[in-house]
Amino acid sequence: MDKNMANLNTIEIKSFVPAKDFECAKRFYQLIGFEMAFESGDIAYFKSGSCSFCSKISMSHCTATTL
Numbered sequence: 001m002d003k004n005m006a007n008l009n010t011i012e013i014k015s016f017v018p019a020k021d022f023e024c025a026k027r028f029y030q031l032i033g034f035e036m037a038f039e040s041g042d043i044a045y046f047k048s049g050s051c052s053f054c055s056k057i058s059m060s061h062c063t064a065t066t067l
Contacts, residue, residue: 022057043056
């Protein structure tokens with residue numbers, strides 16, 4: 001391993017959940033108990049307890065499977 005890479009520590013990893021209908025997805029996640037902790041443009045960060053994720057407007061309807 002490269003000695004410059006030896007000191008890297010992972011703090012956390014976030015998953016991105018694509019949304020065809022971003023406004024509907026934001027309402028849905030809040031309805032089932034997630035808090036929208038951050039929103040900016042086409043991305044929103046949701047959390048509930050120790051679980052969290054980001055939702056983003058899908059650029060391709062072929063890859064979006066959420067709402």
